[in-house]
Amino acid sequence: MDQLILSRQRRKDKVVVVIGATGTGKSRISIDLANRYDAEVINSDKLQIHKGLDIVTNKVTDAERRGVPHHLLGVAPPDEDFTVDDFVYHASLAADRITRRGRLPIIVGGSNSYVKALVNDDVEFRNKYECCFLWVDVLMPILHSFVSKRVDRMVDARLVDEVKEFFNPSGDYTRGIRRAIGVPEMHEYFRTEPFHEEHESRVKILEEAIEQIKSNTCILACRQVKNILRLEGLLERRMHRLDATDAFLKLGDEADQAWERSVAKPSTKIVDRFLSKTNTTPMFSPPVASIFLKSNAVATATR
Missing domain, CATH: 1.10.287.890 (Crystal structure of tRNA isopentenylpyrophosphate transferase (bh2366) domain)
Incomplete structure (x- = not known):
């Protein structure tokens, strides 16, 4: 009987999702983790997806990437819209290709509508991947x-x-x-x-x-935090908050030490535990009616 149950299940592939308001250090920690875990980054910032305006959109430079492959970064024409559906399609393809190479996908960006559409609304992605959510946060006045x-x-x-x-x-x-x-x-x-x-x-x-x-950048940061809290309420999995405030209050080597202490080391421990845990999912998607009822229950639940 156990063998029959196992035969109807398969292991989920793992994905790390890094979110946070603008300027909190999402790219920095994603590249740190990517170098540690042989991973590749999938950009989920809806403006960095477009070509051009590298300074304005604060795209990571080649030097800052430190050899880590980045996907969906500067790929869309400047004047074309890149919709939520476009992102879900291309991000799913990128994640599939990365996992087939035996590497870990790390999704990173501040556009929470993109992240929500992929990890919460897309049933195929949810059935295929188990996500670990890292929220890099900074006290708002400091940010x-x-x-x-x-x-x-x-x-x-x-x-x-x-x-x-x-x-x-x-x-x-x-x-x-x-x-x-x-x-x-x-x-x-x-x-x-x-x-x-x-x-x-x-x-x-x-x-x-x-x-x-x-x-307007400060207003954006406040709005992004509110959206993160909404996303946290929708997700069935725990979101790990990493408080980077201390690193932003210091300078030079002291700032780097504070980052290592409050962000880098805790995130590494979280991802270590996540990757060592075995998760399974049914081979067949649940009925549409069940999905509808479940999503409505989550959406109306109070925190």
């Missing part, structure tokens, strides 16, 4: 200060020149990569640039645009 300084660094890295190439005189920033924070905020500066004769006037408009970028 706001960090992202504000990060915008200044992006400006120093020629953000303005990069955005100018994507300036749209019609002001349509509803499609593709032009939705990225940093693009619509610069519209007024570029629109009036030919008419600015006074240097002080130009500087003032630019400063206002940069401040708006900072403000």
Whole structure:
């Protein structure tokens, strides 16, 4: 009888999912883990999926990737929308290819609508994969200060020149990569640039645009945390929160030590336990009616 039960089951493949608000260090920990576990990264940031605006969207550089293969990063044309369905399809394909090579897929990004659609709403993915969720979190006032300084660094890295190439005189920033924070905020500066004769006037408009970028980035971070909490309520599996605040309060070697202590080591222990655990799933999907009832029960449950 036991053999019959086992014959109707198969082991689930494992996937690690790293989420968090913008600027919390998701890419850093995903690359740390990828080097430790012979893994590959699947990007789930809906703007980093597009080509272009590498500074504005804060794409990881080749050097920062440290040899780790990245999928769905800078692959979609700038002006085309990459829908949730597109992401589910391509992310599933990438995960399948990675696991067939005997490697671990690590999904990382701040677009929680993409993650939810894949790990919670897609029945085929849920039947095939067991997920471990790592939430990299930073105390919001500390994160706001960090992202504000990060915008200044992006400006120093020629953000303005990069955005100018994507300036749209019609002001349509509803499609593709032009939705990225940093693009619509610069519209007024570029629109009036030919008419600015006074240097002080130009500087003032630019400063206002940069401040708006900072403000909108902070608003985004707050919204992302709220979405993470909603996702946590939907998931049947526990989400592991990693508090990286201490690493953001320190500088230099002390910051690296704090990161190792509060994020790197705990996440490694969590993933070690996850990978050593055996999980099985039925070979056949449950009836559609059962899936519908189950998803509704989860959606209406209170935390």
